[in-house]
Each structure stands twice: as structure tokens, then as C-alpha cells.
Amino acid sequence: MQFKEVIGHKSIKQHLINTVKTNRVSHAQLFLGPEGSGSLALALAYAQYINCTEKQADDSCGTCASCRKYSRLIHPDLHFSYPFYAKSKEETASAYIEEWRKCFLENPYLGLSYWREHLDAGNKQANINIAEAHAILKKLSLKSFEAEYKVLIMWLPEYLDSQGNALLKLIEEPPEKTLFLLVAENQDKIINTIISRTQLVKIHKLQHEEITGYLMEEKKIDKNQANEIAFIADGNLQEALDLIRHKGEKASFDTLVQWLRYIVTDSGKDIISITEENLAKWGRENQKSFLLYAINMLRQIILYQQGMRKLVFLQEEELGFVEKFSGLFQFEQLEEAINLLEKAHYGIERNGNPKILFLDLSLQLVLLFKYQTFPSGTQYI
Numbered sequence: 001m002q003f004k005e006v007i008g009h010k011s012i013k014q015h016l017i018n019t020v021k022t023n024r025v026s027h028a029q030l031f032l033g034p035e036g037s038g039s040l041a042l043a044l045a046y047a048q049y050i051n052c053t054e055k056q057a058d059d060s061c062g063t064c065a066s067c068r069k070y071s072r073l074i075h076p077d078l079h080f081s082y083p084f085y086a087k088s089k090e091e092t093a094s095a096y097i098e099e100w101r102k103c104f105l106e107n108p109y110l111g112l113s114y115w116r117e118h119l120d121a122g123n124k125q126a127n128i129n130i131a132e133a134h135a136i137l138k139k140l141s142l143k144s145f146e147a148e149y150k151v152l153i154m155w156l157p158e159y160l161d162s163q164g165n166a167l168l169k170l171i172e173e174p175p176e177k178t179l180f181l182l183v184a185e186n187q188d189k190i191i192n193t194i195i196s197r198t199q200l201v202k203i204h205k206l207q208h209e210e211i212t213g214y215l216m217e218e219k220k221i222d223k224n225q226a227n228e229i230a231f232i233a234d235g236n237l238q239e240a241l242d243l244i245r246h247k248g249e250k251a252s253f254d255t256l257v258q259w260l261r262y263i264v265t266d267s268g269k270d271i272i273s274i275t276e277e278n279l280a281k282w283g284r285e286n287q288k289s290f291l292l293y294a295i296n297m298l299r300q301i302i303l304y305q306q307g308m309r310k311l312v313f314l315q316e317e318e319l320g321f322v323e324k325f326s327g328l329f330q331f332e333q334l335e336e337a338i339n340l341l342e343k344a345h346y347g348i349e350r351n352g353n354p355k356i357l358f359l360d361l362s363l364q365l366v367l368l369f370k371y372q373t374f375p376s377g378t379q380y381i
Contacts, residue, residue, distance in 0.1 A: 033203030036236030205235025
């Protein structure tokens with residue numbers, strides 16, 4: 001993968017290129033960025049650039065023997081480690097390398113749920129086990145076959161747990177010309193002894209316009225739909241791709257407005273009807289999308305309310321809704337509403353009963369909004 005194939009992150013790309021040009025490549029680096037930000041793709045593009053034999057000013061050449069092998073993930077000095085669902089304690093990530101290559105080449109912005117879909121996970125938990133740690137030690141103790149650098153890209157080191165201690169000495173004092181690139185989403189879940197031995201590369205979520213442009217150019221989606229998907233995805237390209245994959249009943253603006261109107265007016269019968277006859281009958285992915293849409297809409301309302309209107313990415317009807325809703329409730333109410341929506345989203349992800357979850361969420365929102373005093377003559381939503 002070349003840098004030009006990775007969406008956005010212009011300053012990060014330039015920083016990585018400069019480390020190579022100035023011969024200041026740190027042997028252990030932690031690429032830290034949220035799901036769908038492209039941190040894994042950036043790590044691979046960086047490794048490819050380092051080992052490219054015909055480097056360009058701002059990218060790898062893409063045509064030399066090393067680049068061609070990197071593009072198919074088959075370079076003998078490129079190694080991957082990632083969470084997997086082990087069938088036995090002796091199994092290592094290499095048992096799933098073909099699935100990994102196929103999965104990454106299809107979608108370099110993959111998240112753990114997308115990876116899980118490509119494996120026979122059953123009820124097992126994802127993990128990077130001690131057998132995998134020992135396999136890494138063995139691989140990196142060997143000399144390079146072709147490239148100047150041996151590279152290990154470890155995706156989601158959060159799943160190492162205590163097994164990561166087996167790698168500490170190797171990370172701190174690796175063989176010459178050995179590069180560790182750890183790609184993580186949650187710094188709090190990585191053992192501190194690994195963090196202290198790596199150089200941090202902080203990667204931010206993608207911009208709204210970057211996801212919109214990608215969807216229009218690469219997925220041939222019209223501007224309005226691309227804008228809506230990018231809004232729901234909120235910087236997570238994996239989420240945007242999931243929204244495209246799971247078509248059907250969609251989390252619409254009209255449904256959100258109707259649902260909130262029933263909540264604000266404390267219309268119990270209508271709340272039960274819309275939760276049981278609409279929301280609870282949608283597929284799980286559509287329910288998750290609806291909740292993400294609602295969360296992001298409330299965040300836009302807060303931005304509008306706090307005077308940051310340039311950051312509100314909405315059109316026509318949606319913008320009108322935000323303008324009206326922002327004057328009805330206090331910041332603290334909106335913030336708590338977002339917390340309740342996030343908890344419901346977590347419950348749906350964990351296969352909770354959607355009828356119970358949506359009804360409980362609706363009733364909690366009724367209590368949250370119920371005692372707001374409205375100016376005389378104000379219309380609800």
C-alpha cells in the first residue's frame with residue numbers, strides 16, 4: 001500500500017516520510033487511532049516506503065519488487081500479528097494469514113467486528129496468545145531474506161494482556177534493522193510496559209469531507225447519501241462501509257423526529273407503538289445505525305447551541321431541526337441523552353433485547369426531558 005492510497009492524514013504521512021529521509025526511524029512505534037481512521041493502512045504504507053528500493057520524494061514507487069510483494073502482503077520480511085480465535089493454545093496467527101490477507105486487501109480500514117466475520121469465531125474471545133508471542137520471537141530472531149528492515153505489524157496489541165511481557169526485551173533491544181509497528185485503538189488497554197518502550201504516532205479520526213469524498217469517488221454514492229453516511233459514521237470509515245453493506249430499513253431523519261416528538265410530549269401510547277412496531281423490528285445493524293444517527297444529531301445540536309455552527313454538517317430539514325431543538329433543552333440534558341443513547345447502542349451490540357432496550361431508553365429520555373420549562377407558545381420539535 002502506498003501513502004497516496006490512504007485517505008487523509010497529510011501531516012502524518014509527511015512526518016513518517018521525514019523519519020526515513022533523516023534516518024530517524026524508531027525501532028518501535030505505536031500508531032494510535034480510532035477504528036476506521038486508517039492507522040493500519042498508514043503503518044503498512046510506512047513499512048512499504050521504508051523497504052522500497054526506488055523511493056520517490058513523497059511515496060514508495062509501487063513498482064519495485066519489494067513494493068509489489070508488499071502490495072499483496074507476501075513479502076518474506078513483512079510479518080503480521082493480530083487477535084484471532086484460537087482453537088487450541090498452540091495455535092498462532094499464521095494459521096489465519098490467508099484470511100488476514102484477503103480481509104485487509106478488501107478493506108484496509110477494517111475493525112475487529114469485520115475481521116471476526118471472516119473467521120469461525122463461535123463463542124470464543126479474540127486474543128493474542130502466548131504461543132503467538134513466542135512465534136514472534138522466533139520470526140524476528142532470523143536474518144532478513146531480502147529487505148533492509150524486518151517489519152512486524154501488530155494490529156490491536158490491546159489483546160496481548162500479560163502475554164506482552166514476553167516481547168518486552170525484544171521490543172526494547174531488537175535485532176538490528178528490525179521494526180515494530182503496533183497499531184492500537186485504545187491506549188488504556190495496552191500494558192504500560194509496552195507503551196513506555198514505543199514512540200507514539202497519534203492518528204485522528206477522518207474528517208467528514210474526507211469520508212464523503214471517498215464514498216462519492218470510490219463507491220459511486222450520490223452526494224446527499226454520502227453526506228448522510230459520513231455524518232452517521234463520524235470519522236469511522238469502517239462504520240461508513242458497514243452502513244453501505246447493511247441495506248434495508250434505514251435510520252431516517254423522519255423516524256428520529258417522530259420518536260423524539262413522542263418522547264418530549266410524553267406520549268406513552270405512541271412511544272410503545274414506535275418502539276415495538278418500528279425500531280424493535282429493524283435488523284440489528286439498522287438499529288445500531290439509528291442510535292449512531294441520533295447520537296451524532298444530538299452532538300450537532302450541542303455544537304450549534306454552543307456557538308460552533310461552522311462545525312455543523314447538516315442540510316435543510318436536518319439543520320432546521322437542530323436550530324429548533326437547540327433552544328429547547330440545556331447542555332446537561334443533551335449530554336446525558338447522548339450517554340443514554342450510547343448505553344443503548346452498547347446493549348444492541350451485545351445482543352440485548354431490542355424491544356426492552358428501546359422502550360427503556362425512551363422512558364429514560366422522557367424523564368430527562370420532562371421537566372424542561374418551555375417559553376410560552378413554543379412548539380415541540
